[in-house]
Amino acid sequence: MSIIVQKFGGTSVANPERIKAIAEKIAKFSSQGNQIVVVVSAMSGETNKLISLAEEMMSSPEPREMDIIVSTGEQVTSGLTALALINLGIKAKSYAGHQVKILTNKSHTKARIENIDSKIIKKDLKDGFVVVVAGFQGSDIEGNITTLGRGGSDTTAVALAASLKADECQIYTDVDGIYTTDPRVVPEARKLDSITFEEMLEMASLGSKVLQTRAVEFAGKYKVKLRVLSSFEATGDGTIITYEDKKNMENPIISGIAFIKDEAELSVLGVPDMPGIAYQILGPVADAKIDVDMIIQNIGQDGLTDFTFTVHKTDMTKTLDILNKKVKAHVKAREISGNNKIAKLSIVGVGMRSNVGVASKMFRTLAEEGINISTISTSEIKISVILEEKSLNKAVRSLHKAFNLADN
């Protein structure tokens, strides 16, 4: 008997009809003799509705109270899903995150899972129940309700799969798998049957919105067998995330192109090139709980250097304010600049490791299209560039073609 964790996102549970449809899907798996744990998100639109209500009360709602409010969205869906299953003759029980002891740290609205006491779930599974857990939430050691941040339901699913030593963790979404790039930008984009964990991690962190980065990291840490599937199509095996190293296999050099348009680029120009400068710049930003993505510092000249990083677009004004008020004078910077008309594009592939010339091919392709790059950053299996937002689609299409991604 297999234990399978199945996670359904907001669009998959958007209304009563869709909840009934996923219940049919779950019931089928259950009747095949599997032990099923279901993780659900809030009905799409609910979380935003709850956040709006909170913001009507105060402009920057206290995070602890925010969590009490927004966590109800998933709780409602979990109950509704259990009812839809019971209505099909399946034994089912729903739980809020704190009930199945998803213990998190105290970082309200961005909490991290520290432990799961899965005794209750194991007993229910043994007793023949399908267990439906509200995603995105848990509680801290004092019993305060916490949430894991946007997309946190993926993390809930993976963490439960790890804790239960599940045979597979299936993430149901509105796409039928991971594509070489966004099919809305490149119609020839191709679905991948499998992708390595490292590639998925890069794709996720680079804006492929199918899976939350943290969930992929969690999966990697506990070697959870993860599969991305469509909620709406009956067939198809989706894309499986593997832990095998493909280095000895005949592989495409790159697996996909990811991009993200919701970041802004900030630069602190002309700062003394000395130890501790990165901390002095980013410390106040981190203190304000602003997430920083890319960080680039180039070799300095004349004892001065430029420091660039990206944040979410909505955080740009606040970040500029911090840099101007708390950082500029302190680090003796010449200038602070910000740009939110940018996009980040990355090519990802484990094949890059053993293939020289990927970077030069990428830069040549972009140059031939007349696309200017402001910033470059690389890892072992990805190359990221920042370019003007208006050039993004052209860049993605030309690279998808240059690397023959539609053909493999």
Place this chain on the structure above:
Amino acid sequence: MSIIVQKFGGTSVANPERIKAIAEKIAKFSSQGNQIVVVVSAMSGETNKLISLAEEMMSSPEPREMDIIVSTGEQVTSGLTALALINLGIKAKSYAGHQVKILTNKSHTKARIENIDSKIIKKDLKDGFVVVVAGFQGSDIEGNITTLGRGGSDTTAVALAASLKADECQIYTDVDGIYTTDPRVVPEARKLDSITFEEMLEMASLGSKVLQTRAVEFAGKYKVKLRVLSSFEATGDGTIITYEDKKNMENPIISGIAFIKDEAELSVLGVPDMPGIAYQILGPVADAKIDVDMIIQNIGQDGLTDFTFTVHKTDMTKTLDILNKKVKAHVKAREISGNNKIAKLSIVGVGMRSNVGVASKMFRTLAEEGINISTISTSEIKISVILEEKSLNKAVRSLHKAFNLADN
């Protein structure tokens, strides 16, 4: 320093503006140096919306899952209320029922409070917080979320007041106190400054919708000082519920007239008048979790008797079905009948104890108006009759006048 529990119902927290308005009210009490515990209902309409969603999943939703779903309504309001308070510069924290350890029995959707571990609240009050608790809910010994049934937020407030030994429990509603009868029926109805606990209990159980019966019982058991006030008017002391016996005081004979239109009357006619018959009739009804209100059995004739009881109108069809299928043949009844075009009217007053002739005055008044009574039932401080629904308003008006209720 006084501890005050303040409960706000669904219409008082119906939208963000009203939540902000009650926050101002709470803030004023808090700034006067009181320790405040706030209990809130769901925003009006929310509970029904959640129930409808559940009923879209299955026609008679499993009670355990129902509780997980509907309890979220109050949880959202509690968080929003805390935010509105914080926005006014007041330290505030919200809690779902299970978090402040409102322990109930396992009767989902109709749970009863067994214990409250108020340690967390006491600590928060000591630390200067206004504590906002989601009404209507708790959890059982195994941690399953339970709800207390409609109007259960009143019970939460009173139970918290008892547990905290609060100086006063204030129930804020959309009326400014307890009236001699419904002012929509009798414009001259008068607000009472005080009412005895026993009278309030009868008024509540007889359809005066201001306070839930169970909350009044709870208040009586722990001698909680209870006050009913308006959420919407700034002034007025409302009606206080007292525990003093008024028998030596100059008192009006009756305090008020209560009525209820949402019951149906069922009769089991021509059953053998023998021990155990009541149980044989009501046992199957209770097994189906149908609440029975009035029960009347008259002295039999020729070894046969008639048995009448009332249930909520929505339960009539189901109850008739049970009586016809499980009871009729078993108790050898001649006939089963049901009538949902009825109303129950009661006059209530502790003065009745020492005043003969109240009943005859009541019956004479109704007779003079040509109103027929089908059933009579009395307690020490009330007389209830069942009459045709269409005669109700006339009956209330004539009795209000006959007993001079507008003048006291």
